[in-house]
Amino acid sequence: MKKQEHEVYEKLENNGVSRRDFMKFCTAVTAALGLSSSMVVKVSEALAQVKQRPSVVWLHFAECTGCSESFLRTTYPYVADILFDVISLDYHETIMAAAGHQAEENLEKAVRDGKGKYICIVEGAIPTGDTANWGVIGNRTFQQIGEHVCKDALATICVGACATFGGVQAAKPNPGNFKGVGEALGIKPINIAGCPPNPINMVAVIVHYLLLGKLPDLDSLGRPLFAYGKTIHDQCPRRSHYESGEFVKEFGSKEAAQGWCLYEVGCKGPDTYNNCPLVKFNEGTSWPIQAGHPCIGCSEPDFWDKMAPFYMSKEAKTPKEAKTPSKK
Numbered sequence: 243m244k245k246q247e248h249e250v251y252e253k254l255e256n257n258g259v260s261r262r263d264f265m266k267f268c269t270a271v272t273a274a275l276g277l278s279s280s281m282v283v284k285v286s287e288a289l290a291q292v293k294q295r296p297s298v299v300w301l302h303f304a305e306c307t308g309c310s311e312s313f314l315r316t317t318y319p320y321v322a323d324i325l326f327d328v329i330s331l332d333y334h335e336t337i338m339a340a341a342g343h344q345a346e347e348n349l350e351k352a353v354r355d356g357k358g359k360y361i362c363i364v365e366g367a368i369p370t371g372d373t374a375n376w377g378v379i380g381n382r383t384f385q386q387i388g389e390h391v392c393k394d395a396l397a398t399i400c401v402g403a404c405a406t407f408g409g410v411q412a413a414k415p416n417p418g419n420f421k422g423v424g425e426a427l428g429i430k431p432i433n434i435a436g437c438p439p440n441p442i443n444m445v446a447v448i449v450h451y452l453l454l455g456k457l458p459d460l461d462s463l464g465r466p467l468f469a470y471g472k473t474i475h476d477q478c479p480r481r482s483h484y485e486s487g488e489f490v491k492e493f494g495s496k497e498a499a500q501g502w503c504l505y506e507v508g509c510k511g512p513d514t515y516n517n518c519p520l521v522k523f524n525e526g527t528s529w530p531i532q533a534g535h536p537c538i539g540c541s542e543p544d545f546w547d548k549m550a551p552f553y554m555s556k557e558a559k560t561p562k563e564a565k566t567p568s569k570k
Contacts, residue, residue: 303366309402312438362395435541474511509536
């Protein structure tokens, strides 16, 4: 075993993460990337290379911090503990000890010292135009901070519905002119869409870079194809009920208890691209449809408006009309 790998395993074990848990985590990331099981060892080796620890600057704009909460509280297994041993998280307003001027100095140092090498993760939408000053940190608007930090980043990864496409802040009538980061800054980030997104997909982007030395292929909306290349409907375990014309008409019915298709009570799975059925949530235990709740399309642009009302499907497209995203 290489010295670097041994150091990582030792540190993880000291933090209560066993080697078995680490390999379980690597298996989950490998599956999310769509790689064969034979690549699990390669993924573990990529994560165990201490010397490769990329610098990460995590920005917060207009959001609820739910994406950070989802990431930090994930125990499948201990995603945060593992990732913090393979990256250098140099700025994160929610969890760092620094505050005020010291926090701003830390941000500037990370950007200056890691120019062209750091990964910028962004959580939250950005107010633009005449209402740009609706979001201000340290006398700079969100837009000014984003332009300053993202321009010198190796890659910008937008995490969550707000950062990717505007989220609830951009819902009609959108008085603050909120936009997703890509649109607000005029850049093309990697979009890990969802409300919240599965943290495995965010980790998988970083692992893809560590493993293959390049960022993943994206669809036309900037989402990684490994996670957003297929619709929920394409991968749904209830698909056979759809094909058989077996639909839930009312929540709490015997049809619902039997696991019939939720399309007629509002499921937006046919129009939503994500790998929720594969990676699931809560230690890989379940996901909304498995729990009996229809997909609300949270990984799609403007889902708050276009997918609402969430429990009616009068305007929903049929699965056959759903379009496949183009490869970028």
